[in-house]
Amino acid sequence: xxxxxxxxxxxxxxxxxxxxxxxxxxxxxxxxxxxxxxxxxxxxxxxxxxxxxxxxxxxxxxxxxxxxxxxxxxxxxxxxxxxxxxxxxxxxxxxxxxxxxxxxxxxxxxxxxxxxxxxxxxxxxxxxxxxxxxxxxxxxxxxxxxxxxxxxxxxxxxxxxxxxxxxxxxxxxxxxxxxxxxx
Amino acid sequence: xxxxxxxxxxxxxxxxxxxxxxxxxxxxxxxxxxxxxxxxxxxxxxxxxxxxxxxxxxxxxxxxxxxxxxxxxxxxxxxxxxxxxxxxxxxxxxxxxxxxxxxxxxxxxxxxxxxxxxxxxxxxxxxxxxxxxxxxxxxxxxxxxxxxxxxxxxxxxxxxxxxxxxxxxxxxxxxxxxxxxxxxxxxxxxxxxxxxxxxxxxxxxxxxxxxxxxxxxxxxxxxxxxxxxxxxxxxxxxxxxxxxxxxxxxxxxxxxxxxxxxxxxxxxxxxxxxxxxxxxxxxxxxxxxxxxxxxxxxxxxxxxxxxxxxxxxxxxxxxxxxxxxxxxxxxxxxxxxxxxxxxxxxxxxxxxxxxxxxxxxxxxxxxxxxxxxxxxxxxxxxxxxxxxxxxxxxxxxxxxxxxxxxxxxxxxxxxxxxxxxxxxxxxxxxxxxxxxxxxxxxxxxxxxxxxxxxxxxxxxxxxxxxxxxxxxx
Numbered sequence: 001x002x003x004x005x006x007x008x009x010x011x012x013x014x015x016x017x018x019x020x021x022x023x024x025x026x027x028x029x030x031x032x033x034x035x036x037x038x039x040x041x042x043x044x045x046x047x048x049x050x051x052x053x054x055x056x057x058x059x060x061x062x063x064x065x066x067x068x069x070x071x072x073x074x075x076x077x078x079x080x081x082x083x084x085x086x087x088x089x090x091x092x093x094x095x096x097x098x099x100x101x102x103x104x105x106x107x108x109x110x111x112x113x114x115x116x117x118x119x120x121x122x123x124x125x126x127x128x129x130x131x132x133x134x135x136x137x138x139x140x141x142x143x144x145x146x147x148x149x150x151x152x153x154x155x156x157x158x159x160x161x162x163x164x165x166x167x168x169x170x171x172x173x174x175x176x177x178x179x180x181x182x183x
Numbered sequence: 184x185x186x187x188x189x190x191x192x193x194x195x196x197x198x199x200x201x202x203x204x205x206x207x208x209x210x211x212x213x214x215x216x217x218x219x220x221x222x223x224x225x226x227x228x229x230x231x232x233x234x235x236x237x238x239x240x241x242x243x244x245x246x247x248x249x250x251x252x253x254x255x256x257x258x259x260x261x262x263x264x265x266x267x268x269x270x271x272x273x274x275x276x277x278x279x280x281x282x283x284x285x286x287x288x289x290x291x292x293x294x295x296x297x298x299x300x301x302x303x304x305x306x307x308x309x310x311x312x313x314x315x316x317x318x319x320x321x322x323x324x325x326x327x328x329x330x331x332x333x334x335x336x337x338x339x340x341x342x343x344x345x346x347x348x349x350x351x352x353x354x355x356x357x358x359x360x361x362x363x364x365x366x367x368x369x370x371x372x373x374x375x376x377x378x379x380x381x382x383x384x385x386x387x388x389x390x391x392x393x394x395x396x397x398x399x400x401x402x403x404x405x406x407x408x409x410x411x412x413x414x415x416x417x418x419x420x421x422x423x424x425x426x427x428x429x430x431x432x433x434x435x436x437x438x439x440x441x442x443x444x445x446x447x448x449x450x451x452x453x454x455x456x457x458x459x460x461x462x463x464x465x466x467x468x469x470x471x472x473x474x475x476x477x478x479x480x481x482x483x484x485x486x487x488x489x490x491x492x493x494x495x496x497x498x499x500x501x502x503x504x505x506x507x508x509x510x511x512x513x514x515x516x517x518x519x520x521x522x523x524x525x526x527x528x529x530x531x532x533x534x535x536x537x538x539x540x541x542x543x544x545x546x547x548x549x550x551x552x553x554x555x556x557x558x559x560x561x562x563x564x565x566x567x568x569x570x571x572x573x574x575x576x577x578x579x580x581x582x583x584x585x586x587x588x589x590x591x592x593x594x595x596x597x598x599x600x601x602x603x604x605x606x607x608x609x610x611x612x613x614x615x616x617x618x619x620x621x622x623x624x625x626x627x628x629x630x631x632x633x634x635x636x637x638x639x640x641x642x643x644x645x646x647x648x649x650x651x652x653x654x655x656x
Contacts, residue, residue: 027239034235035228038201040242041373044339048357097214104228119236138241145204163198170233 010017018058021067022051027175028068028112032105036067036079037097041105046082050075076102115173122172189216201234211530296320297356298337306347308330312634325352325576328364340371361403365396384433387413389424397478398446399515406430415436456508458638461628463504463559464547464604467636468554468627470494472561482631483624485525486538488614497622499609500554501636505600506547508640515641516597516608518588521633522577530580536613537576540588541569542596545604562610572596577623586625597640607636 028048033043053074061070080095108115123134136142148158196213199205205213217223278373281450298321307329321335328347328449335343345351360380361367369392370377377388382401386393391410396404405414414433415422423438425431432444460467469478469485473494479485485497518540541564545551560569573590595630596605611623 027243030234030242031235031239035231036235038203038231038234040238041371045374064623074640093210093214097218100218100224101228101231105232106223116236116240119233120240123237123240133240134237138237140270141241159198159202159204162202163194166198166201166230166233169237170229174229175231 018055022054022071023072025068026051027116028109029071032102033079035105036076036101042082042086046075046079049082050078053078066109068112069106072102072106072109078123106168111177115177118173118176119169121174122169125172126165126168130161130168133158133161133165185361189219190223192216193227197227197230201231202337216577260529261623272469280650295322297322297339298335298343300333301336302332302334304332306333321353323353323355326350340376341374341377342369343367361395361397363397363399367394368392372471381433383435384414384416384419386433387415389413391427393425401435402444402446403433404430404441405433454509454511454642456640456642458503458505458507458640459634460501460503460626460636463506464502464551465504465628466502466554468498468557468559469497469499470559472559474559479527479622480624482627482629483523483525484520484609484627484636485527485622485624486609486611487528487622488611488619489620490614490616496559498560498611499607500557501607501609502545502551502554503605503607503636503638504547505640506596506602508601510601510643511642511644512621513594513598513601513640513642516589516594517591517638517639519637520586520588520609520625520633521628521635522581522583522586523624523626523633524582525622527622527624528615528620530582530621533579534613535579536611536623537574538609538611538623539564539574540572540593540608541608542572542593543569543606543608544596544600546608547602547604551604560608564608564610570596574612575624582621582623597638 008032025128026047029047030043033046034040037043037046048070054071057074061067074079076098080098126134133147136147137144144155144162147153150157151158192215193216196205196209196216199209200213217227225646235567290600297628300319300321301318303317305616308327312446326333326345327350328345330347333345335344335345335353339356341356343351343359344367344454346365346367350362350367351364351366352360353361354360357376358378358380362382363555366379368377368379368388369387370390373390376389379386379388379395381395381397381403383403386395386403389411391412392408393410393412394408395403403504405412407427409427411427412425413422414431415423416433416436416438419436421438423431430441432439432441434444459465467484470481470482471479471485471494476494484499486499487495487497489495570592572592575586575588577586588632615621626633
């Protein structure tokens with residue numbers, strides 16, 4: 001996400017600019033951390049810490065550079081610090097693995113809002129039952145067990161369907177991005 | 184294992200991670216399989232990235248549905264607009280925590296709520312900075328519950344039950360301040376760091392359910408039902424961790440077990456005196472900036488701040504004669520004002536309004552000018568004569584009801600003037616946002632049915648009692 005028009009003159013203006021940048025880019029940090037941690041409550045904790053650190057370090061931010069990328073580096077470090085504090089964390093990916101994945105995710109900061117709009121369009125174009133599955137899983141936050149019981153399908157069947165739908169959506173977004181399609 | 188088998192296993196584990204069912208020993212296997220191939224690293228990152236984006240869209244979709252409830256239809260915006268509002272709203276939480284929010288011009292356009300008033304039972308609200316009905320979304324707010332029970336649910340699933348009488352200041356999604364009364368706090372599993380400040384110190388939740396009761400002199404009784412709570416005494420920095428089914432008193436200088444502290448029984452050693460502006464040398468009056476334009480009912484006390492027509496600005500002056508008070512130490516004091524419609528201006532053209540109360544002492548032996556002859560005092564009121572006693576808020580649309588003002592500064596002023604006269608000046612800090620805004624009014628001492636401005640002063644019957652500030656906020 002390009003940052004522009006950074007002409008800060010006073011502390012009030014600087015604060016205003018911080019608010020604007022933080023607000024504009026928080027969605028990206030959320031999705032970025034969800035990609036790495038996959039636990040909403042934990043992500044919210046790390047996000048809160050990240051926001052505070054971003055404010056404290058805002059003076060270090062080089063104006064005119066990419067705030068989204070900078071804030072994601074801060075978020076990544078906060079995630080690492082959080083992991084170190086979580087002795088009971090169930091999943092222990094190595095820092096090396098997470099760094100590798102995070103580097104790949106960094107490439108997604110370009111055209112991020114467009115990507116999200118394309119993803120929404122791809123979800124809308126899914127067959128009804130797939131669309132319903134995505135809604136139940138991601139909007140309603142239903143557990144797989146509930147979805148399986150409601151639809152009369154096995155757990156494995158729901159897991160497989162989710163996997164297929166995600167792959168479909170990934171292909172759909174990639175195709176649209178490559179074709180330069182705008183929503 | 185063949186590469187295609189590896190690919191299949193990689194995808195199984197990748198999806199298990201995304202669906203939250205990856206086992207601990209499988210995490211390292213997923214990591215090894217992924218790192219063994221650049222293609223898999225890319226694929227894992229893409230699918231995980233997409234999963235994160237779906238989570239984001241899902242949450243925004245949920246919030247969007249919530250904001251489309253009928254009572255919020257006027258705030259509906261485009262999908263993109265709502266997403267931006269959400270992001271700014273989340274940011275607001277941070278800024279409140281940082282104390283920056285008040286200076287931010289973004290406030291008016293942001294949805295800075297983070298909790299909902301879920302349940303109310305027989306609630307009588309004394310004062311609040313927002314209208315209070317079930318389902319009301321809440322951001323930063325001050326709630327004064329005279330009686331009843333109210334349950335707040337934060338978006339982070341923290342439950343705060345308020346038991347009246349109580350006064351709670353919700354500061355942000357992780358922080359509130361209990362000035363008096365009782366709350367019970369329950370946070371969801373896995374969350375830590377929810378803070379409740381009390382007059383004597385801070386409680387920091389470490390994953391738990393606990394109750395806290397702040398008594399009139401500020402001491403807090405803390406009881407942990409489940410989990411842990413960290414206590415910190417503000418003055419001394421002493422800390423203590425309370426665990427499940429334990430309790431303690433949070434006092435001005437220390438933390439004590441329940442068996443080592445007895446709550447002073449207020450009624451045993453205090454007497455209350457009520458003083459009205461019609462007593463002795465007391466008086467009340469409203470002053471208009473331009474006396475030539477002065478118009479309005481004389482049995483009311485009017486206050487207003489215009490956006491353009493400043494000649495219609497009004498302020499209130501109160502004078503109380505304290506010479507009849509006993510010599511015993513003053514322990515507490517409050518000022519009650521009774522709001523009533525003025526019939527002037529339109530409430531719908533006036534936002535939530537903040538009022539400042541300033542005070543000064545007067546020597547009863549000097550000639551006191553009648554209040555009708557006192558001149559307009561132009562803000563900012565920062566000369567050494569007047570000092571700020573308190574600020575309070577009247578929500579938009581509220582024109583009736585009692586407002587009780589209590590603060591350590593008021594007690595201090597009363598103590599300085601125990602055998603003299605005090606004068607209070609009430610101004611509205613909030614200016615109307617549109618012309619034709621409301622003129623706020625309170626009953627004067629000349630009102631036929633409503634009580635005029637009333638000071639209540641509690642004194643110790645025991646001369647040896649400590650002259651301690653109530654330290655309520």
